[in-house]
Amino acid sequence: MIPFEYRTPKNLKEVHATLKEFGSDAKLIAGGTALVIMMKQRLVRPTCLVSLRSVRGLNSIELKDGGLRIGGLATHREVESSALVRRRLPLLAETYHHVATIRVRNRATVGGGLAHADPNQDPPPTLIALGATVKATSPNGSRVIPLDEFFTDYYETVLNLDEIITELNIPKMATNTGAAYLKFLPRTADDYATVSAAAVLTLDKSHKIIHDVRIALGSVGTTPIRATAAEDLLRGQPVKAEAFAEAGEKAKEAVDPVSDFRGSAGYKKEMAGVFVRRALEKALANIRQLAKAKPAAKTTKKTVKKRRKR
Amino acid sequence: MNKKIKLRVNGKKVEAEVPTNRLMIDFLRYDLGLTGTKEGCSVGVCGACTVLVNGDMVSACLELAVFADGHDITTVEGLAKNGELHPVQKSFIQYGGFQCGICTPGQVVAAKALLDENPRPNEEEIKDWMMGNLCRCTGYYKIIESIQKAHQFAK
Numbered sequence: 001m002i003p004f005e006y007r008t009p010k011n012l013k014e015v016h017a018t019l020k021e022f023g024s025d026a027k028l029i030a031g032g033t034a035l036v037i038m039m040k041q042r043l044v045r046p047t048c049l050v051s052l053r054s055v056r057g058l059n060s061i062e063l064k065d066g067g068l069r070i071g072g073l074a075t076h077r078e079v080e081s082s083a084l085v086r087r088r089l090p091l092l093a094e095t096y097h098h099v100a101t102i103r104v105r106n107r108a109t110v111g112g113g114l115a116h117a118d119p120n121q122d123p124p125p126t127l128i129a130l131g132a133t134v135k136a137t138s139p140n141g142s143r144v145i146p147l148d149e150f151f152t153d154y155y156e157t158v159l160n161l162d163e164i165i166t167e168l169n170i171p172k173m174a175t176n177t178g179a180a181y182l183k184f185l186p187r188t189a190d191d192y193a194t195v196s197a198a199a200v201l202t203l204d205k206s207h208k209i210i211h212d213v214r215i216a217l218g219s220v221g222t223t224p225i226r227a228t229a230a231e232d233l234l235r236g237q238p239v240k241a242e243a244f245a246e247a248g249e250k251a252k253e254a255v256d257p258v259s260d261f262r263g264s265a266g267y268k269k270e271m272a273g274v275f276v277r278r279a280l281e282k283a284l285a286n287i288r289q290l291a292k293a294k295p296a297a298k299t300t301k302k303t304v305k306k307r308r309k310r
Numbered sequence: 311m312n313k314k315i316k317l318r319v320n321g322k323k324v325e326a327e328v329p330t331n332r333l334m335i336d337f338l339r340y341d342l343g344l345t346g347t348k349e350g351c352s353v354g355v356c357g358a359c360t361v362l363v364n365g366d367m368v369s370a371c372l373e374l375a376v377f378a379d380g381h382d383i384t385t386v387e388g389l390a391k392n393g394e395l396h397p398v399q400k401s402f403i404q405y406g407g408f409q410c411g412i413c414t415p416g417q418v419v420a421a422k423a424l425l426d427e428n429p430r431p432n433e434e435e436i437k438d439w440m441m442g443n444l445c446r447c448t449g450y451y452k453i454i455e456s457i458q459k460a461h462q463f464a465k
Contacts, residue, residue: 002331003330032374032377033354107368190355
């Protein structure tokens with residue numbers, strides 16, 4: 001690693017001032033699990049590291065409008081072990097649990113992971129399927145960016161140099177909705193996915209018609225990919241196994257994987273279709289599971305309310 | 311460029327001036343002489359350099375020494391108290407939780423972190439937690455057994 005200046009601003013205002021001082025030669029660092037490796041390999045050579053580790057108040061995980069609001073500096077481990085996340089959106093805890101090892105998850109932050117924009121990561125497909133947005137804050141204010149418009153290329157996003165991800169927002173799931181994330185891991189448990197797919201499926205009241213669906217894939221292109229054509233094929237259609245298989249076939253047209261030691265491009269494309277189908281099937285099973293568990297869920301709600309009054 | 315840092319390493323106060331690009335693994339090994347922590351892959355995958363920062367396990371090869379300013383580091387040298395080995399160390403010895411030994415400091419520190427959180431983990435919980443600590447001798451059965459039986463040595 002080449003020598004660099006190391007700054008530890010205490011709040012966002014100081015962070016922005018330091019970024020302004022060093023311009024494009026500065027790099028933000030939070031967990032550092034990705035950036036330190038890139039600096040060791042001299043792929044990135046900042047003259048100043050602006051640490052976010054002393055910035056307080058950006059790692060909370062809370063309810064917001066029935067959905068979840070997660071601070072940009074919350075670690076992967078904080079998300080996966082949060083009682084609130086596990087209760088409200090178990091899929092999100094499960095997805096963050098899939099990332100690398102506990103050592104990495106203890107350090108890697110939610111905002112840092114997204115800004116790193118490696119298309120092989122686990123959280124983006126799940127977050128895109130859930131309709132998540134990020135809040136990016138610059139000295140001029142904040143803007144909200146839907147995650148399916150956030151990634152532009154390998155390691156590149158729409159973020160400007162002076163913008164910091166301060167929040168990740170995941171909206172409340174509609175009723176009659178199920179969600180699933182599948183990670184195809186033929187090698188080791190801590191590996192990147194060979195192919196990953198997330199699906200969030202909403203049925204109508206009768207549970208016979210697909211009201212809405214969102215599908216996203218990882219590790220099959222230069223960014224995480226939302227399979228909109230496959231979604232269009234399903235919306236308004238009756239719930240049938242054939243429809244899921246067709247959507248899987250359609251999703252294959254949206255992907256553009258590269259051949260590497262995890263598989264050939266052709267193989268990954270095939271697997272993308274298979275895993276989209278399976279994710280849809282699992283999301284459907286999730287709806288049925290939730291419907292069965294409903295009476296129990298009501299009682300829990302009451303007890304939670306009672307506890308709050310105390 | 312150098313920076314002054316103040317931290318605790320295995321309970322002892324340490325003050326040092328380190329180059330900003332000094333890695334924690336090198337700071338521990340070369341500046342403090344704590345060579346129990348090993349460097350394996352250098353990219354955070356193998357777990358040989360596992361240390362605890364404020365009780366959380368991390369890869370010392372991915373941490374900068376300056377990150378440790380104001381924090382509390384535990385390395386394998388800090389597990390024994392008053393000359394008595396930690397229960398997990400006793401268990402690794404009793405149940406043969408190592409072969410060549412290069413991964414052992416990392417295994418022991420990671421196992422300590424697990425046992426702090428979950429004193430009686432089952433096999434699945436151990437595998438899930440220890441997944442990122444690789445043993446190239448593939449002595450996993452004995453490592454799992456050692457962790458599972460460590461409670462026998464706790465007072």
